Amino acid sequence: MDGPDKFNDYQAEIPGPPIINIEAVEADASKPVSRRRPTKLERMLHVSLACCMFPLLMLATIVLLFLMLTFVWKGNIDIVAHASVVVTLLLVTLVPCHLSCVGRCGIRSCLWRYVFIGAPLIALVAFIGFFLGLFYSTEEVLLNTSYDASQAVLVVGTGPSGLSAAWMLAKSGRKVVLLEATDDIGGHSKTWVEPTEQGDFPVDIGYIFNNVNYHHYINFTNYFGYPRVDTALNTSGAFNGRYWDNVHAERGVFGEDLEAEVDRFLELVQQPDDTLRYLTPLGAFLWWHGFSDDFY
Incomplete structure (x- = not known):
């Protein structure tokens, strides 16, 4: 069919806007929203994770404060150390919020507010109290002068x-x-x-x-x-069955690889000091920089 009648047929096939039942929507909105109660296992997981995060967040905060103190005091900064601490802080803060098993237990509960606010605050107070205690502490006499002769x-x-x-x-x-x-x-x-x-x-x-x-x-x-x-001071010895005298040292006794490690170690110890190096055990320091077992 041509003409106006055909246009009317097409217009009749176009769907109209959906009809919204206002009364039904208002009735649903007035209903109380219910939330599933966490199980005992979920609550235990919630508390255990919070207990683990609390000391870790305190430790990361204290290390970050020490690094900041190093920068203010000595003017140098360790990019790797600072970045590691900042990343640790971010992971400790953000990762629990994305754990589905913990999110169902109420991740935004008061317990986690205490963790994220209390741990850095306690670490800051402990950090300040430590240095105040050192400053105002009295000198202790190490020699016992009161004894029975x-x-x-x-x-x-x-x-x-x-x-x-x-x-x-x-x-x-x-x-x-x-x-x-x-x-x-x-x-x-x-x-x-x-x-x-x-x-x-x-x-x-x-x-x-x-x-x-x-x-x-x-x-x-x-x-x-x-x-x-x-x-004369005797500093000689044997290494891998060969004689070694530190006074008249000759290269080649230790081997080129080990001597290169000795040179690299001497370069490392000449670098500016920072707090993290003082807190790092020697074994961890050598392992981190990739020294071999022969160097140990």
């Missing part, structure tokens, strides 16, 4: 240090009791006689000391008339 002093070990200490105490009028685990005295300051086919071969095990810093021991040897022999 009639009681004996116990000295453990009869090596050069133990004998020197016992002698000085005895000369000052104190009673001294010496304890020694072996059958003889002297410690490693003695001469070992090794019998050979050519006769006895004496090996002077004795120990090397510095004349300037060991003035008490020098007085001890002078009092008893012990002879002293001037000698």
Whole structure:
């Protein structure tokens, strides 16, 4: 069919706007919204995760404060360390919010508000209190001046240090009791006689000391008339079956790879100091920088 009638047919096929039942919508809106109660397992998971996040967030905050203090105090900054701490803070803060198993337990509960607000706040207060305690703390006298002179002093070990200490105490009028685990005295300051086919071969095990810093021991040897022999500081040794002398060092004994690690270590220790390096154990420092077992 042509003409106006055809246009009317097409117009009749166009769907009209949907009819909204206002009364039904208002009735649904007035109904109370119910929420599923978390199970006991979900609540335990909720509390356990919060307990784990609390000390971790405190630790990350304290480390970040130390790094900021290093930057303010010494003017240098460790990009890797600062970035690691910031990323840790972000992960601790954001990851729990996206765990579906925890989200169903009420992630926005008061417990998590206490964690995210309380942990950094407690860390900040502890950080400030630590330095205030150091600043206002009184010096402690390490030497105990209140003692009973009639009681004996116990000295453990009869090596050069133990004998020197016992002698000085005895000369000052104190009673001294010496304890020694072996059958003889002297410690490693003695001469070992090794019998050979050519006769006895004496090996002077004795120990090397510095004349300037060991003035008490020098007085001890002078009092008893012990002879002293001037000698060079012995820094030689063996490495992989080869002789090594640190005084007249020759490259090639350790191998090129190990010597390259020694050079790299010397370059690392010349870098500016920062707080993180002081807090890092030596083993972790060597592992982080990729040193081999031979270098250890």
